[in-house]
Amino acid sequence: MMMKKHHPGVVLFYYGSVLVLTMATRHPAVTLLSFLFSLILRFRMEETRKVGHSLFYLLPMILMITVLNGLYSDRGMTLLFSWGPVNLSVEGILYGLISGISLSAVILWFQNYHDTMESGRFLAVLGKRLPVISMMVSMIFRAIPDTLEQGREIEQSRRALTGERRGKFQLKHGVTLLTILMGWSMENAIETADAMKAKAYLSDKRIPYAGIRRSLRDLLPLLLTLGSGALVLGGIFIGGAGFLYYPFMQIPQRAERGFFLWLTGSTLLFLLPLFLDGLDWALGQLRRQLLREVSPDPFVLQLLPHDLKAGVE
DSSP states (O other): OGGGGSOHHHHHHHHHHHHHHHHHOOOHHHHHHHHHHHHHHHHHHSOHHHHHHHHHHHHHHHHHHHHHHHHHOOOOSSEEEEETTEEEEHHHHHHHHHHHHHHHHHHHHHHHHHHHSOHHHHHHHHTTTSHHHHHHHHHHHHHHHHHHHHHHHHHHHHHHHHTOOSOSOOHHHHHHHHHHHHHHHHHHHHHHHHHHHHTTTTSTTOOOSSOOOOOGGGHHHHHHHHHHHHHHHHHHHHTTTOOBOSSSOBOOTTHHHHHHHHHHHHHHHHHHHHHHHHHHHHHHHHHHHHHHHSOOOHHHHHHSOHHHHHHHO
């Protein structure tokens, strides 16, 4: 994954731009593109089993948001049916569906960010300017997988001690597990705070743990992110991001001019990590092809052993 090799400031700027665009719009086209590219990138970075585990709770969440918004929103004009005070409309269902897909896309982008940006790289970017906030954000991102892993270990230990087989979820076991996890997380937080205080985290002589260096290769993703963002902002300024759900679905007339510009910038922004991977693969193939075409010097061949000489020839 090429995004891992770039400066963390560039990575943070890219994912921040993607998340802002995804959360700020409810346009069906851009929301679906954001979800699609975040899912493709997720398959690119993780195993299929782990991605399937994420979809196992994302898809029911989308369905739940769609149903709830359709039941409680009565501003749509295209009614499917009415049952007492409940008016189910096409506009309410579609808005709930797009909202659920947008939330799922945000979660997937955060997962991709977590796999790309380690906590040490994040602290290296903002640790000097915002030491407390950067440490809190880093600890929150780290606490979620640690808590889930600790919960699985506690549950496995309980089943091993009691000899209970895997079966249906029981509320009393869930409450016990939650109580143990709360105590473990509080104890872990106190130990972490004491360790940070003992190591003088708030002193001015702190240096980042990860060795971060800027290079010319960071210029390409930065320029592509800025260029895509400029296209997105230009499309929004012209009015291409407009889409109305209520009282009935329609595209405003002002959106016809800048929609293509806005959609192009959004697509390029979402496609950037995959484009960098494809560019790195193409350059690698070209480099290997050029090395094959270079003919070795005859004098050098005479100095090589017989087995190596046969391989080179």
